[in-house]
Amino acid sequence: MNRSAGAALTRSAMCAYEGLHSRPDGPRRMNASETIAAIRADARFAKATETLAAEHGRTVQDVITLTEIPSPPFGEEQRAAAYLDMLKAHGLEDVEQDAIGNVMGIRRGYGNGEMLVVAAHLDTVFPAGTDVRVRRDGTKLFAPGVSDDTWSLAVNLAFLRALDAAGIRTRQDILFLGDVGEEGLGDLRGVRHFFEHSRYRPRVRHFLTVDSPQVEQIVSGGVGSRRYRVTFRGPGGHSYAAFGLVNPMYAMAEAARGLAAVEVPRNPPTTHCVSVVSGGTSINAIANAVTIEVDLRSASAAELEKLDKAFLAIVEKAVATENTARSTQAGSIVAEIARVGDRPAGETPAGSPIRDIAAAAVTAEGYSPSFEFSSTDANVPMSLGIPALKVGAGGRGGRAHSLEEWLDVEPTECLRGMRSTLAAILALAGMEGVG
Numbered sequence: 001m002n003r004s005a006g007a008a009l010t011r012s013a014m015c016a017y018e019g020l021h022s023r024p025d026g027p028r029r030m031n032a033s034e035t036i037a038a039i040r041a042d043a044r045f046a047k048a049t050e051t052l053a054a055e056h057g058r059t060v061q062d063v064i065t066l067t068e069i070p071s072p073p074f075g076e077e078q079r080a081a082a083y084l085d086m087l088k089a090h091g092l093e094d095v096e097q098d099a100i101g102n103v104m105g106i107r108r109g110y111g112n113g114e115m116l117v118v119a120a121h122l123d124t125v126f127p128a129g130t131d132v133r134v135r136r137d138g139t140k141l142f143a144p145g146v147s148d149d150t151w152s153l154a155v156n157l158a159f160l161r162a163l164d165a166a167g168i169r170t171r172q173d174i175l176f177l178g179d180v181g182e183e184g185l186g187d188l189r190g191v192r193h194f195f196e197h198s199r200y201r202p203r204v205r206h207f208l209t210v211d212s213p214q215v216e217q218i219v220s221g222g223v224g225s226r227r228y229r230v231t232f233r234g235p236g237g238h239s240y241a242a243f244g245l246v247n248p249m250y251a252m253a254e255a256a257r258g259l260a261a262v263e264v265p266r267n268p269p270t271t272h273c274v275s276v277v278s279g280g281t282s283i284n285a286i287a288n289a290v291t292i293e294v295d296l297r298s299a300s301a302a303e304l305e306k307l308d309k310a311f312l313a314i315v316e317k318a319v320a321t322e323n324t325a326r327s328t329q330a331g332s333i334v335a336e337i338a339r340v341g342d343r344p345a346g347e348t349p350a351g352s353p354i355r356d357i358a359a360a361a362v363t364a365e366g367y368s369p370s371f372e373f374s375s376t377d378a379n380v381p382m383s384l385g386i387p388a389l390k391v392g393a394g395g396r397g398g399r400a401h402s403l404e405e406w407l408d409v410e411p412t413e414c415l416r417g418m419r420s421t422l423a424a425i426l427a428l429a430g431m432e433g434v435g
Contacts, residue, residue: 030435032356035427036364038434040419045426047166049419052158053411060141060409062086062154064134067146072128076101076180079122083153083178090160092176100193101180107160109429111171115203116429118159118174119191119377120152120210120393121182125401139410147397147407152210153178155393159422171430175200182211182377185227187341191377195384206354206428207388208421209377213397213407215417216367218358219390222379223269224304224345226296229338230255230315235331236281236288244327245286248279251322251333252290258314259294262307269373270298270307293340299373301345301383312337343375346382354387354428361424365416394418 030038039045052059071079084103088095092105103122106115124145126132134143156176179190191209195201211219232248232255256274264270272294279290296311298304315335322333348355355371362369374390381388394417396408408414426434 032360036360039423044166044168048162051162051165056411059154059158063151067143067150076122102190104177107174109170109173114205115173117207119177121149122178123183125183141407148400149211152393169432191380207381209390210393211390213395215392215420219374220348220371221373222346222382223373223375225343226308227341228294229340231291231336233289234333237286239284246326246333247286248290249287251318255315255318268300270303272296344383357427358424361420365420
């Protein structure tokens with residue numbers, strides 16, 4: 001999808017938001033706070049939230065069940081199959097798994113086919129073989145991946161049960177998506193595939209990724225990233241007998257030093273990091289190959305592109321410098337550059353209706369919303385001009401991406417956050433009779 005198409009979708013989404021609340025010749029349309037207030041005052045919403053409370057134990061059991069199904073990077077198949085069955089059991093229409101492994105199903109609306117996507121990612125950062133059994137201590141659950149993002153998968157199922165129990169209809173279709181490849185070198189491949197290949201793409205008007213428990217931290221900006229694996233190769237040799245030959249380690253060190261010297265803006269936030277270094281064979285040998293992995297990030301697509309070009313020039317210069325500094329009689333230094341990650345930058349800007357709705361829903365529960373930049377599945381639709389946010393599932397969690405990851409499923413705080421996100425979903429999808 002090109003940017004002009006994305007801009008058209010943005011305009012269409014704003015019109016859809018306005019259409020939720022009035023006809024052009026009708027009364028003044030409600031603003032975001034009024035819309036959220038009307039939803040929360042509706043008896044059907046009260047019934048939905050009662051269902052969330054009554055079925056909290058089931059939601060907790062769902063997160064335990066899903067957490068204990070391993071879902072390592074590029075190995076989400078087992079959890080995807082289980083979640084596909086759960087979506088079918090919840091009565092969604094057109095439940096399917098796509099070519100890359102995403103699973104999805106539709107809760108049909110009564111309108112003209114416009115669509116809200118509510119997503120949560122299936123993968124975790126933990127490699128195959130990690131012990132993912134859940135340990136419970138009071139209201140806290142401990143396990144790798146339990147809060148990021150397995151809790152959101154379970155909460156999205158809870159939303160479906162609540163909507164059905166309350167008999168709530170929405171104008172837009174709601175597509176519930178369990179996507180692969182959000183973490184690390186997964187490179188957002190699931191959501192990227194969805195927007196590149198899904199037949200639903202032209203119908204998507206809003207996108208919410210439910211990711212992490214905390215609802216007050218709303219991600220409206222997508223931090224883009226370029227990730228590289230660079231291998232410097234040379235002839236190698238004995239550290240004493242071959243002294244004077246070109247050394248890949250020195251070229252690598254020169255490249256790392258060069259990147260370290262690059263000045264980047266603080267606003268928009270832009271960063272660089274040499275993250276992983278590997279290679280060499282022995283302490284008494286000139287290495288024939290060394291590798292670095294590099295992470296470049298920016299909230300600005302233009303700054304990211306600038307940093308990317310600077311890094312590639314640094315690598316080229318480091319190779320030339322080493323080949324000039326020492327003997328190439330046995331061979332020269334070369335650099336093999338592989339881009340292993342490319343996440344687009346984007347932003348849902350201030351003043352967007354989707355931001356106003358999310359903030360109003362959070363505020364109505366007594367939270368103080370903050371809009372932040374991060375790297376999530378929402379990066380992809382943001383980069384296409386589609387209104388998108390990362391929102392929370394409710395509750396509290398901590399130590400994400402560590403073996404000590406935890407989730408507190410204490411009902412009061414969980415339900416408070418769940419009400420907030422459910423209200424935002426209903427405002428975006430157009431709850432029947434509101435507005």
